[in-house]
Amino acid sequence: MLSAIFLLLACQLVGEALHRITGLALPGSVIGMVLLLGWLALVRRERPTLGAVSGWLTAHLSIMFVPAAVGLMQEGPALARYGLGLALATGVSTVLTIVVTALVFRWALRRFTPDEVGKRPVQLAEPGA
Incomplete structure (x- = not known):
């Protein structure tokens, strides 16, 4: 150990x-x-x-966040001054990350999925037609 x-x-x-x-x-x-x-x-x-x-x-794992939280509390004046901007930047960047990830995933599915997947089965001509 x-x-x-x-x-x-x-x-x-x-x-x-x-x-x-x-x-x-x-x-x-x-x-x-x-x-x-x-x-x-x-x-x-x-x-x-x-x-x-x-x-x-x-x-x-929650124990590991205690030092970071204590360090964050020591930055009270900076958080009071820039806290709203930090929260806004965090929120906007999170939404942008989710949107870009979804778009890249959709692109990758279209780009790397074989053509046969997702298409309707091929209709065979009926005998005698």
């Missing part, structure tokens, strides 16, 4: 270090996830233990 927690933290740390050293445009956490994916592809024995640890972390 401790080895799985150490693996998660080590991948996070190495990802953050690579981000800061190289200046990559990817966040350190994303680099860490890619490193973890590579590790899991190479070392299959880690999967069950890591599954148990990640299951526990997911079950207690």
Whole structure:
């Protein structure tokens, strides 16, 4: 169990270090996830233990939001000044994301679905006609 927690933290740390050293445009956490994916592809024995640890972390995910909420409360003056704009920007960007996702999905269905799917069955000529 401790080895799985150490693996998660080590991948996070190495990802953050690579981000800061190289200046990559990817966040350190994303680099860490890619490193973890590579590790899991190479070392299959880690999967069950890591599954148990990640299951526990997911079950207690609400605890992970407490530090973010406390940090948000410390930004009271900024929220009072820009809160309405932030809420509006969040709402508009969410609606736009949903609309664009739906349009791309419809386009992909039309583009990549075989022609035979969704069409009426071909009517065969009646015998003797």
